[in-house]
Amino acid sequence: MLETFQNRQGQLVEALIEHLQLSVVSLLIAVLIAVPLGIWLTRRKKIAETAIGVTAIIQTIPSLALLGLMIPLVGIGALPAIIALVLYALLPILRNTFTGLNEVDKSLLEAARACGMKPNQSLMKVELPLALPVIMAGIRTAMVLIVGTATLAALVGAGGLGTLILLGINRNDNYLILLGAIPAAILALLFDFLLRQMEGATATRNKAKLIAVSTVLALVIVTPLAFGRSQETDLVVAGKLGPEPEILMNMYKLLIEEETDLTVSVKPNFGETTFVWGALQSGDVDIYPEFTGTALASLVKETPESNDAGEVYEQAREALAEEGYVMLEPMQFNNTYALAIPRDYAEAEDITAISDLRNVQSDIQAGFTLEFTDREDGYPGLQNEYGLDFPSVVSMEQKLRYRAIARGDVNLVDAYATDPDIAENDLVVLEDDRQFFPPYQGAPLMKEETLEEYPEIEDALNQLAGKITDEQMSELNRRVAYGNERAYDVAKDFLEQEGLL
Amino acid sequence: MIEFRDVSKRYEDGTLAVKELSLTVNRGEIFVLIGPSGCGKTTTMKMVNRLIDHTDGKILIDGKEIYQFDIFELRRNIGYVLQQIALFPHLTVEENISVVPELKKWKKERTKDRVTELMKIAGLDPKLRSKKPAELSGGQQQRVGVLRALAADPDVILMDEPFSALDPISRGQLQDDIKRLNDELGKTILFVTHDMQEAMKLGDRIALMRDGELILVGTPEEILASEDPFVLEFTQRGRGELDA
Ligand SMILES: Nc1ncnc2c1ncn2[C@@H]1O[C@H](COP(=O)(O)OP(=O)(O)O)[C@@H](O)[C@H]1O
Numbered sequence: 001m002l003e004t005f006q007n008r009q010g011q012l013v014e015a016l017i018e019h020l021q022l023s024v025v026s027l028l029i030a031v032l033i034a035v036p037l038g039i040w041l042t043r044r045k046k047i048a049e050t051a052i053g054v055t056a057i058i059q060t061i062p063s064l065a066l067l068g069l070m071i072p073l074v075g076i077g078a079l080p081a082i083i084a085l086v087l088y089a090l091l092p093i094l095r096n097t098f099t100g101l102n103e104v105d106k107s108l109l110e111a112a113r114a115c116g117m118k119p120n121q122s123l124m125k126v127e128l129p130l131a132l133p134v135i136m137a138g139i140r141t142a143m144v145l146i147v148g149t150a151t152l153a154a155l156v157g158a159g160g161l162g163t164l165i166l167l168g169i170n171r172n173d174n175y176l177i178l179l180g181a182i183p184a185a186i187l188a189l190l191f192d193f194l195l196r197q198m199e200g201a202t203a204t205r206n207k208a209k210l211i212a213v214s215t216v217l218a219l220v221i222v223t224p225l226a227f228g229r230s231q232e233t234d235l236v237v238a239g240k241l242g243p244e245p246e247i248l249m250n251m252y253k254l255l256i257e258e259e260t261d262l263t264v265s266v267k268p269n270f271g272e273t274t275f276v277w278g279a280l281q282s283g284d285v286d287i288y289p290e291f292t293g294t295a296l297a298s299l300v301k302e303t304p305e306s307n308d309a310g311e312v313y314e315q316a317r318e319a320l321a322e323e324g325y326v327m328l329e330p331m332q333f334n335n336t337y338a339l340a341i342p343r344d345y346a347e348a349e350d351i352t353a354i355s356d357l358r359n360v361q362s363d364i365q366a367g368f369t370l371e372f373t374d375r376e377d378g379y380p381g382l383q384n385e386y387g388l389d390f391p392s393v394v395s396m397e398q399k400l401r402y403r404a405i406a407r408g409d410v411n412l413v414d415a416y417a418t419d420p421d422i423a424e425n426d427l428v429v430l431e432d433d434r435q436f437f438p439p440y441q442g443a444p445l446m447k448e449e450t451l452e453e454y455p456e457i458e459d460a461l462n463q464l465a466g467k468i469t470d471e472q473m474s475e476l477n478r479r480v481a482y483g484n485e486r487a488y489d490v491a492k493d494f495l496e497q498e499g500l501l
Numbered sequence: 502m503i504e505f506r507d508v509s510k511r512y513e514d515g516t517l518a519v520k521e522l523s524l525t526v527n528r529g530e531i532f533v534l535i536g537p538s539g540c541g542k543t544t545t546m547k548m549v550n551r552l553i554d555h556t557d558g559k560i561l562i563d564g565k566e567i568y569q570f571d572i573f574e575l576r577r578n579i580g581y582v583l584q585q586i587a588l589f590p591h592l593t594v595e596e597n598i599s600v601v602p603e604l605k606k607w608k609k610e611r612t613k614d615r616v617t618e619l620m621k622i623a624g625l626d627p628k629l630r631s632k633k634p635a636e637l638s639g640g641q642q643q644r645v646g647v648l649r650a651l652a653a654d655p656d657v658i659l660m661d662e663p664f665s666a667l668d669p670i671s672r673g674q675l676q677d678d679i680k681r682l683n684d685e686l687g688k689t690i691l692f693v694t695h696d697m698q699e700a701m702k703l704g705d706r707i708a709l710m711r712d713g714e715l716i717l718v719g720t721p722e723e724i725l726a727s728e729d730p731f732v733l734e735f736t737q738r739g740r741g742e743l744d745a
């Protein structure tokens with residue numbers, strides 16, 4: 001743990017500052033919107049319920065979905081993260097401002113009027129001070145929400161402590177996860193403390209203390225701004241969450257910078273397909289590695305006309321071209337779905353292909369990802385094609401299914417062919433002897449305009465065409481996920497060995 | 502001097518709470534409005550400082566219609582004491598008393614001196630200055646409530662059942678205070694109560710109301726001498742408290 005901390009100190013400080021900035025800015029904006037809105041609503045009771053209802057609905061949108069929706073609208077980086085965080089924080093602040101003001105004793109309002117206070121004087125001198133504890137409780141709730149949710153900002157390239165958490169998940173490094181999670185918790189406590197101090201200072205009208213606390217908060221916002229750290233590059237290469245995309249995008253960067261005069265920056269660990277795809281559409285990202293099968297099914301929404309890798313690529317390429325995107329030639333490895341079982345079990349029962357499972361069907365306890373149990377090119381289709389029906393199928397999260405099979409809770413899992421976890425957990429992949437699973441080959445995806453502007457990148461990237469076998473990719477992934485090596489170094493190593501650098 | 506000329510109040514829901522009321526409260530007197538609950542006393546009183554706007558007739562203060570005053574200035578120049586006391590709980594005793602002077606933009610020193618003076622008149626321990634209302638007894642709280650109304654030295658003070666929530670001893674003391682203040686400071690006080698004893702003790706004149714109408718106006722002696730059946734019923738029961 002201490003070692004992780006020392007190695008990552010610089011990264012931790014940067015992530016912490018980004019996290020602070022995201023949180024404080026979002027909280028401030030949320031307060032500036034929700035408090036005045038709450039005040040206004042106490043004067044418009046009829047629409048108050050609707051308005052609060054709307055913010056409540058916003059809050060039920062899963063944070064990932066909200067971030068995903070934001071990308072096509074405002075792109076990536078801090079902006080979509082801040083907008084999403086602000087939207088989340090609205091409800092507690094708005095609701096508490098409204099109830100806090102409504103709960104002020106009516107006889108006090110009458111006393112204020114009878115004393116000759118104007119409505120805004122009554123608000124400032126009587127209503128807001130009395131509602132303050134309730135409003136502050138709402139602000140503190142919002143703050144905890146923001147600090148927690150801001151860990152997801154890393155998925156849209158906004159940085160923050162989520163970067164460390166994602167990295168930790170990628171690398172199977174629990175210490176790294178904690179290195180992101182613990183500071184986030186401390187940050188929440190610290191904010192809570194500051195806000196309580198502020199509330200106390202306001203209530204006792206302790207100006208010195210109020211100024212002190214406000215200064216601390218202001219510094220928190222301004223300091224990171226002074227660190228302005230955006231270095232512009234010609235191209236931005238991004239990738240989904242996981243070691244494999246991170247290795248591939250580093251290869252893209254290395255090859256482009258080797259072969260051309262262009263500069264490339266990498267943005268790893270974007271959430272999932274919709275996130276990177278949205279970022280590519282909005283122009284925040286120029287290139288990212290995509291799978292042929294995914295491009296077909298999720299991006300252009302066509303069903304594959306064949307299960308032949310070459311034909312699937314052609315079909316995807318043509319459909320994407322119609323929409324103005326270029327998919328360059330794919331690499332060799334096929335990161336398709338696969339079924340994996342423990343090596344000793346396979347050897348004992350002499351199972352090498354999926355068809356062989358029919359002989360042991362009644363002994364099979366399957367652990368599949370939810371997606372796999374649901375997709376036509378997953379378990380349902382597999383049942384038809386191979387005539388299989390397992391007595392026990394539980395669905396679980398990607399990483400967890402490997403833990404489950406390692407513990408012996410299940411004896412069959414779905415896998416992605418290049419998962420390093422297969423070798424790491426001593427599993428064997430069963431041959432898809434009826435060629436049921438569609439191919440998923442990785443290839444660089446970009447806008448046509450990008451290629452028109454920088455035609456030289458085509459040759460640079462096509463050097464990878466047909467390269468990297470399943471085994472090679474799997475080993476590269478293992479080095480990052482389990483070997484504690486950096487994706488950049490692993491990518492460079494490979495390209496040098498292949499004589500491409 | 503407060504004059505009501507054929508004043509009526511009809512609420513939005515149609516309730517006619519006050520019906521063509523005409524009466525004059527003279528400068529420097531304690532004028533008590535009494536009557537059973539719901540007869541329109543509060544409505545009548547709140548129309549004076551426009552917490553409620555009347556719907557018919559005219560209300561004049563020192564000969565000038567209340568609509569001709571700036572509404573906020575009007576209220577700042579009329580003291581108001583509530584039954585619920587309604588001190589601002591987040592403010593200290595001193596700050597509560599200073600509310601109206603501050604709204605009237607008095608100099609800080611002047612306001613401070615005024616608070617000292619008032620607390621002395623009311624016999625409040627100067628140590629209470631920086632206390633919050635919650636730290637005071639009910640009687641002390643309402644004394645501060647009265648001081649808040651008196652702070653900017655208004656000519657007219659409105660009091661709506663100000664002592665009915667207090668224990669009998671505090672109530673008696675505060676009644677004595679009001680009587681004394683009125684004698685010493687010559688304020689015009691419009692006082693609402695449903696307690697006949699209180700009315701008899703305080704009132705220079707008493708007005709008896711029923712269903713939004715004025716039944717009788719007179720000195721305590723005249724009220725006692727009245728033969729009106731409603732007045733008789735009221736004064737007989739008035740030995741104790743009247744709570745319809
Ligand atoms: N805001 C209001 N809307 C409608 N009716 C009201 C309102 N306030 C008071 N009333 C009615 O007006 C009448 C007089 O009320 P009020 O002046 O409070 O009486 P009192 O102070 O003598 O008890 C009552 O019938 C009461 O129900």
Ligand SMILES: [Mg+2]
Pocket residue numbers: 542543544
């Ligand atoms: Mg009343």
